[in-house]
Amino acid sequence: MNTLKPMKTITTSLCTERIPTLSVIQPLQHSIKMLMSPKDDDKPVIKALKSAILNDLGGRYNQQSNFLSKVSFLDPRFKSLPFLEESCKLEIYSDVMKSIAVPRPFVVKQEEDIAPLPVLQNLPSISNSEKSVIGIPDAAVDKNNNSPERKKTKRCESGLACLFNEVYVTGVDPPSTNEPTLMQLAEAEVNKYRTIQPIKYDENPLIWWRDHSESLPLLSFYARTVLCIPATSVPSERVFSTAGDIVSSQRAALKSDHVDKLIFLKKNMQ
Structure with missing residues (x-):
């Protein structure tokens, strides 16, 4: 009709x-x-x-x-x-x-989230006799450990810290006000x-x-x-029909993992 x-x-x-x-x-x-x-x-x-x-x-x-x-x-x-x-x-x-x-449902790790490098503490002090042996002048390190050289390297207890402090900036720059917001990007994409x-x-x-x-x-x-949402339940019902064709009385000994792989190959080969 x-x-x-x-x-x-x-x-x-x-x-x-x-x-x-x-x-x-x-x-x-x-x-x-x-x-x-x-x-x-x-x-x-x-x-x-x-x-x-x-x-x-x-x-x-x-x-x-x-x-x-x-x-x-x-x-x-x-x-x-x-x-x-x-x-x-x-x-x-x-x-x-x-x-x-x-x-989006993912997190980008910022520089400020990185844990600081461990600071070496409780290092053994050097006596005056030892300083004279290894050639360190008395003016370089005073009794209070406040010499100019110590002040300059006070933040460089770690070797990597001394190496990178003068090269890399560990702070995070504030976001630029000129960058478009996510809503503005969405509006531009929809209009396009x-x-x-x-x-x-x-x-x-x-x-x-x-x-x-x-x-x-x-x-x-x-x-x-x-x-990707189907309008009907027909595709899922076809999967059950495919499983019934694979697992028959002649192939009843198939393991569940093998059945899953065979169904996947059947539905995705074309």
Whole structure:
């Protein structure tokens, strides 16, 4: 039946594993509303069928509409968001900026975090007789150990400290006020991404983000995080089916580690 043919195409598209599917939900919902709108020349049975489909799918994903719109925006195939009004688009752009303007979950060790070098203490003192033997004049080290030479090397009890004190600065410079903030970088990336031409519907968005990971680092990281979410449970169910094909009555002695490796190879060989 021609009326149900679009539904079959939509179902098949959402069950694929090689390209993102979560970003397709909202564009498909908009397409369903257009395709399933009753026409004047439709028979009563067709009109009733289309109305039933629209009523069943119309209330789905209402609570996740904002998140699904952001995912669709991060898909370069649907980045123009033609199914949304202009005010809604601006809200999505703002939400994406806030989502990517978050520090990455790693810590960079600063110079100020480095533990100071150990100071050598309780060194044996040199007597006057020993000083005369090794050739140290009395003026170089006085009784109170406050000679000019001692003052100059007071901070150099450690050999590395003496070597590096005059070369390297251990302080941390304050951040420059001219450097852009993370929010400004996020806004610049979103505006740059909006000016890029959308790709064709049969192209892979993940490959596109791989090629643009250097020019759009914040967006690329966030896009790969959300685009990997499947729209259906079909991919996970296929894994169970693959496991059932591998572990059969003829291969019941396989160890669990071998089964995991065989499933991984089966799902990732292509």
